[in-house]
Amino acid sequence: MDAFIEKILKHRRIIIVFYVVLALMSAILSTFVAVNYNINDYLPESAASTIALETMENEFDSDVPNARIMVEDISIPEALEFKEQLLSVDGVNSVTWLDDSQDITVPLEMMDSSIVETYYQDNSTLYSVALDTDKAITAIDEIKTLTTKKISLTGDAVSTAAATEATEPEVKKIAIIAVIVVFVILFLTTTSWADPIIFMLTIGIAVLINRGTNILLGEISFVSNAAGSILQLAVSMDYSIFLMDRFATYRKSGDDSVLAMTKAVKNSFSSISASALTTIIGFAALLLMKFKLGVDLGLVMTKSIIITIIVVFTFLPAVSVQFYKVIEKFEHRSFMPTFKYFSKFVLKIRYVMVVIFFVLAIPCYFIQNQNTFYYGSSHILTNGTEYYEDTTKIESIFGKSNQMVLMVPKGSTAIEGQLSDELNQLDYVKDIISYVDSAGVSVPKEYLDESLLDQLDGENYTRFVLTIDSDYEGDQAFDNVQEIKQITSEYYEEYHLAGTVPSTYDMKNVTTADMKLVNAVAIIAVFIIIVLTTKTILLPAVLVLVIEGAIWVNLSLPALTNEPIFYISYLIISSIQLGATVDYAIAFSNRYLNTRKKRSKISALDHAIRYSTLPILTSGSILTIVGFILGKISTHGILAELGILLYRGTLFSLMFVLLALPGFLTLFDRWILKFRFSKNRKEVINDENK
Known part of the structure; x- marks a missing residue:
């Protein structure tokens, strides 16, 4: 360790120049990192x-409709x-x-x-449109000029495009x-005017390197792009x-x-590394x-914390020694x-706070399981945005609706007709466009318009485009x-159902299953890390609790x-809050034990x-402040909610660590010390009754 530090400090000017150049190169590379906004x-x-989506791409030229466009004050012609x-718009x-389902030469x-x-x-018309997600922004802009x-627009593709345009300047x-x-x-919490500049320069370089190295991933999600750096x-x-x-103390x-x-560096390496490791575990x-x-x-x-640790133990020592006089x-x-x-004050209320902790924590453990969730992207843009206003207007006239595409193997048109009849009887099915609904069971396919036939019949599958009277997600x-799946399974062993609602339904099942695994692994891993760093058995359980x-x-x-929350925010914040704020509990308890x-x-x-x-x-x-800023400024529902949960969760962690943890430490002092496996265990003053 000493030899490594000596080399860093000996070549500190080279180290500083290296990181400055690397940060500049990373800043340039970060502009080439693609960001995916499609959840x-x-x-x-x-x-x-x-x-289902892959099958449809292979079988048919047209996609699942992902946008609804309403035009007001318009006649049928x-x-x-x-x-x-x-149809002429690129994208x-x-x-x-209506003309895809009915003969519009017939009076309405x-x-x-x-x-x-x-x-x-x-006097308003509503179109269901399939937009190319890669061209959605330019396509929407052109549609508004037609x-x-x-014109009002809503749907997954529209919300994703709007979020893409809004999030970048907000970030x-x-x-x-x-x-x-x-x-x-x-500036308020340090004792040198130069310290904040050096701190921000160090973290700023680490942030730029992390953003630049994201190019190795090909693309990153909108959550990583917007929230990752802060x-x-x-x-x-x-x-x-x-x-x-530590440096100031030794000086x-x-x-x-x-x-x-x-x-x-030598005396803080283990404690800083342990702190970073718990944060890494939370993200990992x-x-x-x-x-x-x-x-x-x-x-x-995870990459960002690893990069930060490397920069802190290399660049920060070099720049601090170089400019220590300043x-x-x-x-x-x-x-x-x-x-x-x-x-x-804390010493007086420490036992009261332990009681308050359990009074709050125990019922809240059960209450948190009563949350209602959003799983998809239909609610990502909040009140006050153009998308929200357009959606409200469309739903006030045409109600909530979306489209699904059901694909079944080609074969008997008689069976297709029976399936269509049963699906049409469902009160929430507003319309079905399919071969049997357009031509009938007995009409040969050669008599059907070829362009329409291509949309409905593929090489191996025929498809039903269902317009459903429901929101994009919910019970x-x-x-x-x-x-719909149950009914279809009665006629076909193999089938595929594509659309926003089926995707969101899968998202619910996948993320719900992820929750228990992620939480369990994070808690167990953090517990083990604290055991190894504090050399105690009981204390880690107290800190995690x-x-x-x-x-x-x-x-x-x-x-x-009674406010629904995005499940992905609910899931992510559990790991972030544990990994980031357990460091406060570790720092406090380490100071106490030492x-x-x-x-x-x-x-x-x-x-x-x-x-x-x-x-x-x-x-x-x-x-707390970073979370608050993210929550208040971002119009993206998931990002705003992540920010709110982050700042609120940090406040609760601070409250319990500074007010309740002291009571736990004195209550369990004897047992914490007894179950240590430190060689210096006997050095502790035997005053359990004091």
Whole structure:
């Protein structure tokens, strides 16, 4: 270790230049990293809806409709003309309208009114459109210019395009505000005006390298792109703070800059590495998810923490020793209190807080399981956005509806007719477009329009395009999927059902199964890491319990306020909050145990509160503020909710660590010490009754 540090410090100018160049190159490379905003792309390849989409791509030229476009104040002839205009737009793969289901040369009054109202009512017309997701943004922009009439658009492709356009500038705004706020926090909590600049330079370089190396992944998810950098900033800033605190301590004891940094790196390496390892475990647990969005975030964030640790132990020592005179020249008095009175307050209420902890945590453990969830992307854009207003307007006239594509093996048209008849009897099926519905069971296929036949009959499958009266997700929508599958299975052993609702249904099943596995692995792995670093058996259980209690309280609030939350946010925050905030509990308990070797438990606890509160509050406030900014600025539902859960969860973790953990430590002091496997166990003062 000493030889490694000496080489870093000896060649510190080369190290500094190397990282600056690497950061600049990474910044350039990051502009070439593709970002995927389509949440359905992260379903596993084995999911039924994924297989259905692949089958349809191989069999048919047109895709599942993923957009609904409404034009107001339009006549039937104008609607037909506008349909042709839509088909001419690059990026529009297919358009389904009334003329695909009915003979529009017949007066509207003589048609089935329920079918007519699916596509045309109140002088407004509604088209179901399949957009190429790669060209959706430009296609939507062109569609809006096709007519001077009022156009409203909704659907998965539209929401994804809107989210793509809105999120990029929001991410930049969030990053700028977050950096400013973090600077303010660091200026208030450090004792040199130069420290915050060095801290932010170190983390900034690590962030740029992480973003640049994302090019090795080909593309990343919108969650990793939007939240990855600010999460990296928030959860890893304390590594730099802790190392520089050690450096300042050794400098004040009289060591020269090189010796002080050598000691600082050597004596802080194990504790910082252990802290980073618990955070890595929290993110790495996401790699076990079948839902690949979690895998993407887990990979990006695990990589980010590893890169940060490398930068902190190489670049930070080099730049600190190079500019130590500047650091010491701009030292100032501490702006923060000594926490003497805070310690007295905590000591008085520590047992009360243990009771309050259990009063909150136990019921919240059960309440959190009562949450209702969004699984797909139909609610990702919040109130106040153009997409939300358009969706509301379309649903006020035509109601909630979506389309599914059912593919069955080609064969008997008689069986297809029986299936169609039974599906048509379902009260939520508004319309079916298929060969048997368009031509009838007895009409030979050669008499059917070739363009329509190509849309309905493939080489191996024939398909039914179902218009369903339901939302894109929810209990009713999922029940509809199950019923359609059950009915189809009575006629065919093999079939495929594609569409937004089937994909969201699969997403629900996949993510729900992921939850238990990810949480269990994260908890067990973090527990083992704490056992190895604290050399105790009981203490890790206490620390994990304290943070899990904070997680339970955090995740119970949406259930108590009856607000649905995105399941992916619910799943991700559990790992992030555990991995990021358990460090506070570890830092506090380590300070207590180290001091406990020389002092009574009350004195050791007082010391831990006084000297651990500031670094814990510094790190926690950064994570809280970053989450708050993300939650308040982002209009993307998943990102905004992730931010809200992050800042609220961090506050609960801070509250339980600083107020409840002291009570746990004194209550279980005797047993924590008894079940240590440290060689110095006998050095602890025997004052369990004090």
